[in-house]
Amino acid sequence: MKAVQFITYGNPERVLDVREVDKPIPKNHEVLVQIRATAINDYDWSLVRGKPYLYRLLFGLFRPRVQIPGMELAGMVDAVGSDVTRFTVGDAVFGDISEYGFGTFAEYVCVDANALVKKPDNLSFEEATAVPHAFCLALQALRDLGQLTKGQKILINGGGGGVGTLAVQLAKLEDCVVTGVDSGEKLEQMKAIGYDHVIDYKKTNFTKNGDTYDLILDCKSNQYPWSYLRALSPNGIYVTIGGNPAGLINLVLFGKVLSLFSTKKLLILSLKSNRSLDFFLELYDQKKINIIIDGPYLLKDTPRLIQYFGEGKHRGKVVIKGETVSSLSH
Structure with a gap:
């Protein structure tokens, strides 16, 4: 599968590349998600650059332990681990996975099932990924x-x-x-x-x-x-x-x-991930809230977009389409 990967800290446009990597296999408590859309966050900007330096205590002192950034997703369940009962193959899901790790700048990611919620049909994948964090x-x-x-x-x-x-x-x-x-x-x-x-x-x-x-x-x-x-x-x-x-x-x-x-x-604020997303869905159903998206862009543009985000030029949430289904919006 394709993924945006880096092996050393630095300027996103210099250290990030789209590479072929092995498709992950879900553990017992995990879900394999085919990513239809993902979004850029402050953590991605800090993770790739290794700055502020205090973050390296978490991510790796000299080289990053996490090599695929990305912490928000919307997509389709492609496989489930043996202990997962909340989701089945074909479910549409979204969520902020930062409590469990990174890796959404890719075609697929394995993540703990607790990091996900079901996506309603009236919310597009691009909109959904812009919401949870x-x-x-x-x-x-x-x-x-x-x-x-x-x-x-x-x-x-x-x-x-x-x-x-x-x-x-x-x-x-x-x-x-x-x-x-x-x-x-x-x-x-x-x-x-x-x-x-x-x-x-x-x-x-x-x-x-x-x-x-x-x-x-x-x-x-x-x-x-x-x-x-x-x-x-x-x-x-x-x-x-x-x-x-x-x-x-x-x-x-x-x-x-x-x-x-x-x-x-x-x-x-100490964030509690994905809490009260049901409240967002209520507001969205009642047309009381809109989602402002910058994009969507292509996966290959991710290095440039992380730099763009870090420079504060984005308007709303920077959203990237899934690589395998870039022509789809739902």
Whole structure:
């Protein structure tokens, strides 16, 4: 089968190649999935480059232990292990497999059955693969940690990406006033999907312009922790979904000190993969949420697309069609 593989860390366009590798065989608890669509995430950008360097403690100090990136998929069950009872051959499935590993930038992948849910017929494979990681991040950050309530004033940093384009729709369901921060070329599309206000981060630092917010969802985490306090209203909550590990450690430490003398909160989301996807499907059935896709592209374009993603140029979720069925959308 074809797979996007790398054997050394570096620039995605230099170290990634589409190669022929052995088709995997599922273990007793696993499902073999023929991948119809996959998507690019921050983990892929970090994994391929081996940066930040702290990630190498997980992925391999000098060479990557994981050689095929990719952590989201939508596809068809091709085979099941002897212990699997939830799925049968021919089922359409989707999910975020990051809790169990990587490997979705390929024609097939074996994954623990618990990493998958069944895909309904009214959701295309390209749409389905764009959902699990981004939607769960958005929902858990806003609702579970951020205590989202009606009419709040909210800011989403990195508002034009996969998480941001879903998060703004969740916030608007609660009649919130939402400001999105991203690069200037994305701002018109961001207005079209529901943002009330938009900020070009290249022109304005949202932590210094005097505005304050009840809730900040940060998809970038690219400033010092204390900077965010200026942008929070009294009792305001800041939630980050990730970033540089060193910066996150600083945020944890600063947040604990802050809790001793302030009503403001600085929080880091610990994602629970694939939780509440049934809620997404309810919203989708009721036409209350849309999926913003950048693509779909071909598997051979993956090296370029990971670089494109890392440079923050994408709009919505970057989606790649499955290699064997690139002409199919369902």
